[in-house]
Amino acid sequence: MSKAGLEGFIAECRTRATRCEHAAVAVEEIAPVMHAFMREAEGLLKPEHFRSEPGHYARNAVYIAPEQDLSLFALVWNPGQWTPVHDHGSWGVVGVLRGTLHERSYVRVDAAKSTDEGIDLVPGGVFLLNPGTITSFVPNPDHIHRTGVPDGASQVVSLHLYGRNMDSFHIYDLDTRTRRRVNVAHNES
Numbered sequence: 001m002s003k004a005g006l007e008g009f010i011a012e013c014r015t016r017a018t019r020c021e022h023a024a025v026a027v028e029e030i031a032p033v034m035h036a037f038m039r040e041a042e043g044l045l046k047p048e049h050f051r052s053e054p055g056h057y058a059r060n061a062v063y064i065a066p067e068q069d070l071s072l073f074a075l076v077w078n079p080g081q082w083t084p085v086h087d088h089g090s091w092g093v094v095g096v097l098r099g100t101l102h103e104r105s106y107v108r109v110d111a112a113k114s115t116d117e118g119i120d121l122v123p124g125g126v127f128l129l130n131p132g133t134i135t136s137f138v139p140n141p142d143h144i145h146r147t148g149v150p151d152g153a154s155q156v157v158s159l160h161l162y163g164r165n166m167d168s169f170h171i172y173d174l175d176t177r178t179r180r181r182v183n184v185a186h187n188e189s
């Protein structure tokens, strides 16, 4: 990275995202940058980025671009805290900093693909993501998954870089075969 620290990381990711027309190429270009950043992230993040919440996983904003086209969050998961089944509406690159993040993926198999009803999801693979692991996703079709930490496991901290301000996404209800868009809260730095 040409510039050091968090600012340099953001600038490098922005440069690569801007020059890549396709999301799949952008995440390929940004994943190694995130991988390198993970080695220094502990020392560059502030104490408030490691805040946890008693009732649900914490979303601590590290950076949200004024243009709303890039955002970085530190997510802190206590044992037993999980997301709902959700998608993203954006590309994203995720790095695990502490603990083992569990991911359970789903594949949408109904023909409609983008409706809010009549959704058929089938379980995909399960991933156990250790510190230093980088994972990514691209939209259209979006990656659908649930992430979290099982009871009895250690707290997890993960860094999530998105190609937009991640302030809303779809959550899926497998029983009613529906999805709805929800606004999601975060802690300001």
Ligand SMILES: [Fe+2]
Binding pocket: 086, 087, 088, 145, 147
């Ligand atoms: Fe996600």
